[in-house]
Amino acid sequence: MLRYCRSELPAFLTCLRRAVEIESPTNSPADVSRLARFFAKELKRLHGKVKVLRHPTAGSSVWAEFWPEKRPRKSVLVLGHLDTVWDKGTLRRMPFRTRGGRAYGPGILDMKSGLACGLWAIRALRELGISPSTPVRFFFNSDEETASRAFRKQIFAEARRARAVLVLEPAAAGGALKTARKGVGEYRITVYGRAAHAGIEPGAGVNAIAELARLLLRIEQLARPLRGLTLNVGLIQGGTRSNVIPERATAVVDVRVPRKKDGEAIERKVRRLRPVHPEARLEITGGINRPPMDRARALRLFRKARALGRALGMELEEASTGGGSDGNFTAALGIPTLDGLGGVGEGAHALSEHVIISELPRRVALLAALIATL
Numbered sequence: 505m506l507r508y509c510r511s512e513l514p515a516f517l518t519c520l521r522r523a524v525e526i527e528s529p530t531n532s533p534a535d536v537s538r539l540a541r542f543f544a545k546e547l548k549r550l551h552g553k554v555k556v557l558r559h560p561t562a563g564s565s566v567w568a569e570f571w572p573e574k575r576p577r578k579s580v581l582v583l584g585h586l587d588t589v590w591d592k593g594t595l596r597r598m599p600f601r602t603r604g605g606r607a608y609g610p611g612i613l614d615m616k617s618g619l620a621c622g623l624w625a626i627r628a629l630r631e632l633g634i635s636p637s638t639p640v641r642f643f644f645n646s647d648e649e650t651a652s653r654a655f656r657k658q659i660f661a662e663a664r665r666a667r668a669v670l671v672l673e674p675a676a677a678g679g680a681l682k683t684a685r686k687g688v689g690e691y692r693i694t695v696y697g698r699a700a701h702a703g704i705e706p707g708a709g710v711n712a713i714a715e716l717a718r719l720l721l722r723i724e725q726l727a728r729p730l731r732g733l734t735l736n737v738g739l740i741q742g743g744t745r746s747n748v749i750p751e752r753a754t755a756v757v758d759v760r761v762p763r764k765k766d767g768e769a770i771e772r773k774v775r776r777l778r779p780v781h782p783e784a785r786l787e788i789t790g791g792i793n794r795p796p797m798d799r800a801r802a803l804r805l806f807r808k809a810r811a812l813g814r815a816l817g818m819e820l821e822e823a824s825t826g827g828g829s830d831g832n833f834t835a836a837l838g839i840p841t842l843d844g845l846g847g848v849g850e851g852a853h854a855l856s857e858h859v860i861i862s863e864l865p866r867r868v869a870l871l872a873a874l875i876a877t878l
């Protein structure tokens with residue numbers, strides 16, 4: 505398996521380059537759909553039954569099925585996302601390139617190398633005449649980077665038909681697999697005050713910015729960093745000009761929760777917030793949109809991957825992360841889920857984003873071995 509995967513590395517890199525050069529920012533559905541069609545074509549060439557799933561506002565997702573005739577019917581689900589956080593045109597200042605054993609480009613680590621690993625794992629199994637004992641299904645989602653709203657139902661439905669979910673997100677540092685992820689939430693907090701002339705009748709106004717500032721200090725105190733419960737006020741907007749008492753101010757807060765009950769506690773506390781000024785009005789929308797991925801769901805799969813990894817000369821560690829993925833959903837449904845099976849590298853969402861080229865054949869071989877033996 506490993507020998508085959510190593511011999512295929514040049515072809516793999518060509519495919520990876522093509523995927524990186526089809527830019528696919530979440531906010532540009534037509535571009536995400538173009539990448540969907542690219543992967544659909546590649547999956548078809550591997551004799552998969554393939555569907556491109558359209559959506560009225562988001563880009564298309566890709567669904568594929570291999571070995572549908574196998575019994576038992578419960579599949580191995582390979583999960584990935586097509587979208588990236590990089591705006592269209594990033595390629596001009598951050599082109600695909602290889603240097604010093606690394607391959608660079610927007611979305612190459614998160615997660616186009618992972619998608620290519622999925623493709624090549626099937627190719628390896630086909631070429632070596634290895635047939636898994638269950639059907640294998642793929643779901644490449646189009647809007648993971650913005651909370652996976654468009655195809656969430658379909659992902660849930662596929663997960664329920666699966667015995668195990670393998671997520672192609674990048675590996676943690678040193679190639680570690682991800683066995684736990686924090687839950688993710690987002691709250692949009694808007695304060696409505698009353699506008700007035702700041703000089704002529706300052707007492708007639710209710711300052712929404714001042715009110716929001718007081719609230720944010722209280723919100724920051726809800727964090728429990730030692731327990732891993734963190735908050736970030738990441739965005740703030742309000743006011744029109746300095747001589748007008750602002751009528752409206754909004755903040756968006758990102759929340760990360762290690763356990764389900766932390767999410768429930770935060771939800772209760774945020775909903776209980778009240779304005780200090782009796783005439784200010786508060787509107788809170790949002791909530792926890794990805795439940796935590798519980799390590800217990802991953803352990804059996806991780807042990808299996810570690811044993812297979814040893815046979816491939818890898819010493820695989822496990823890691824937990826504050827970042828969410830679609831694995832959060834499948835684990836919360838109770839389906840065994842192992843994450844971080846994609847490329848090994850650094851700089852996801854950063855200009856230095858890259859994968860280590862020599863690790864790619866082993867990642868493909870590991871994925872193929874998992875698919876073949878689950």
Ligand SMILES: [Zn+2]
Nearest residue numbers: 585614615673
């Ligand atoms: Zn990702």
